[in-house]
Structures are given as C-alpha cells and as structure tokens.
Amino acid sequence: MNTYSIEVSNLRKSFGEQTVLDGVSLIVAKGTIFALLGPNGAGKTTLIHILSTLSEPDDGFARIEGHDVVYARNEVRRSISLTGQFAAVDEVLTGQENIMMMCRLSGLTPGESRLRTAELLKQFDLESAAGKRVKTYSGGMRRRLDLAVSLVVNRPVLFLDEPTTGLDTVSRRSLWEIILRLKEQGITIFLTTQYLEEADQLADEIAVLSAGRIVAAGTAEALKAHVGGEVIELRNRLDEVIRTIPTSGSVHDVRQTLNEIAHLCPPDTRIVIRKPSMDDVFLALTTAHQKEASLA
Ligand SMILES: Nc1ncnc2c1ncn2[C@@H]1O[C@H](COP(=O)(O)OP(=O)(O)OP(=O)(O)O)[C@@H](O)[C@H]1O
Numbered sequence: 001m002n003t004y005s006i007e008v009s010n011l012r013k014s015f016g017e018q019t020v021l022d023g024v025s026l027i028v029a030k031g032t033i034f035a036l037l038g039p040n041g042a043g044k045t046t047l048i049h050i051l052s053t054l055s056e057p058d059d060g061f062a063r064i065e066g067h068d069v070v071y072a073r074n075e076v077r078r079s080i081s082l083t084g085q086f087a088a089v090d091e092v093l094t095g096q097e098n099i100m101m102m103c104r105l106s107g108l109t110p111g112e113s114r115l116r117t118a119e120l121l122k123q124f125d126l127e128s129a130a131g132k133r134v135k136t137y138s139g140g141m142r143r144r145l146d147l148a149v150s151l152v153v154n155r156p157v158l159f160l161d162e163p164t165t166g167l168d169t170v171s172r173r174s175l176w177e178i179i180l181r182l183k184e185q186g187i188t189i190f191l192t193t194q195y196l197e198e199a200d201q202l203a204d205e206i207a208v209l210s211a212g213r214i215v216a217a218g219t220a221e222a223l224k225a226h227v228g229g230e231v232i233e234l235r236n237r238l239d240e241v242i243r244t245i246p247t248s249g250s251v252h253d254v255r256q257t258l259n260e261i262a263h264l265c266p267p268d269t270r271i272v273i274r275k276p277s278m279d280d281v282f283l284a285l286t287t288a289h290q291k292e293a294s295l296a
Helices: 044-051 073-079 095-105 110-123 139-150 169-184 196-202 220-227 251-262 278-287
Strands: 004-015 018-029 033-037 059-064 080-083 157-161 188-193 205-210 213-218 230-235 241-247 270-274
Touching: 004 044, 004 188, 018 033, 018 044, 018 059, 018 188, 018 205, 018 213, 033 169, 033 196, 044 059, 044 157, 044 188, 073 080, 080 139, 095 110, 095 139, 110 139, 139 169, 169 188, 169 196, 188 196, 196 220, 205 220, 205 278, 213 220, 213 278, 220 278, 230 251, 241 251, 241 278
Parallel strands: 033 188, 033 205, 080 157, 157 188
Antiparallel strands: 004 018, 004 059, 205 213, 230 241, 230 270
C-alpha cells in the first residue's frame, strides 16, 4: 500500500513570462500535517490549485492518494476537501443553514443532513452561533464554519490555504486545536502559511517555498536549529531595527550574545527578543547559500 497521500515531482507552472512554480517536489506521508511555508506571492496558492485540480501544471506530476491530478481528476476530487483563503459561505444564511445546504448538495438525505450538521456544529464549536446569520460572525467563527462546510463529507486529504491569516491569537489557537483533532482522525493535512510559528505548532514536516522553489525542507526542529529559537533585535532610539541576531533563546545564549555586542551598541540601543519571522528564515537560508537544502 502507498504510504504517501501526496506526491509531487518537479512541478512547473508559469503564467505568461512569469515562472511561478520552478520544479517543486515533495512527499506527504498519510495521516500527517505538512506545512508549506512562504511569503506572499511565493506560489503557495498556485500549488494548492494544481493539487486540487483547479489548475493544471505545465510540467512534472502530482498524485493524491495515488491518483494523478491531471489524468484522474475525479478520483482526486473524491479524495480531497479544500478550504481556501476566503470563506466560501453564504453571509445571508445562518451557520446551520450553510452546513445543511452543503450536506444536501453533497447528496445526503434530509435526515442525514440534519445529523451531520449537528455533528459539525459541535465539532467546530459553533453550536451557540448556529442560528445567527454568518454576516454577524467574527473572523474566527467564519473560518471554523468554512472548515465545517468543506468537511461535510469525510475525505482522506484536506487542503487548507492560509487557514489563520487575519485571525487574532485566540482564534488562531482554537483553529490550531481543531486542525490537530482532524489529524487525530487520520486525515492528511496540507496547509499553507506565512507564519513560522504556525508551521512549528502544527506540522510534522515543513517545506519553505521561495520564488517557486523549495529552499528548505524538514521538521520544525531542523528548521529552527537553522534559524534559532528566538531572535534578538537591536533597535535605535528611533525604534528602527539596526541588527537581528538568531539565538537558541536560552538564558545562557542570550546573555552571551548580549555580552559580545553590548560594547558595540550606543547607550540608547534597545533590545527586543522575539520569535523568528519569515524574513529571518529567508535571511538565514539565503546567507547560508542553501538553495534546495535538505534540513531533515
Ligand atoms: N491566474 C493567474 N494569472 C497570472 N498570474 C497569476 C495567476 N495566479 C497566480 N499568479 C501569480 O503567481 C504568483 C504566485 O501567486 P500565489 O497566489 O500562488 O502565491 P501565494 O504564495 O499563494 O501568495 P499569497 O499568500 O499572496 O496568496 C503571484 O505573482 C501571482 O500574481
């Protein structure tokens, strides 16, 4: 039996003169969470569109649950759920009505639809908001509803395109818990994100996409070892960042780093200690000249 849910080999896609995917290869084991990390415009949505049969590659191939995304579209579509960046729910309807409608459109009987709707409202913590119109929902509630709607029928693979972009910290964490619960049910999850922390919290494997190429791939630990657990940021009196220094985040490392640089800093220099951002990841990867590095 194939142990991979998703196999992508040397995938290429251009729009006119612009090369958006420049030979992307990756594999995702069944029942795991895979995070594709990349900044705006890196090609993440383009890849999800190809994997979910909404668009065709120019070259290379991809298989979902063993089915080719070009030659076995119907089988692929029967294997996946897709939640895009923008909630595909009807704002005028209530949350309950939206799920009910999707159940009926998916071929469930009225009785089955009622049961499934109740299940999903519970699973996605939407019971108290079930009878309210979606236009009154918060960003987090909408995102949960969007996920519920896309999971009306159980499929082995779930694509999530930037599931928490624009959400506040509390909503983001509650969505993370839901995503982890879906993994416990055995679903393979492929998500895209711009947040290193999100990939770190959720993913078994991470690939970093930059300008259409995978520039690093491996576990969160491997990636963080490369970038550092925390970043020390030095700011001048105008609050401009003058230098960033990766560290492990341990008291020992932070103290040692500060000892080394303290005498070089003007007296009014301030420090901020924060988690690495995407910029730090790319800086670390590019300064190490590690195009296509495998950090596994
Ligand atoms: N249908 C299209 N026609 C022309 N160019 C496109 C098309 N779809 C995407 N692009 C271009 O491809 C590039 C990658 O876009 P894509 O949406 O895949 O990036 P992304 O990593 O998902 O970024 P974002 O987080 O902003 O969605 C962008 O420059 C975009 O303008």
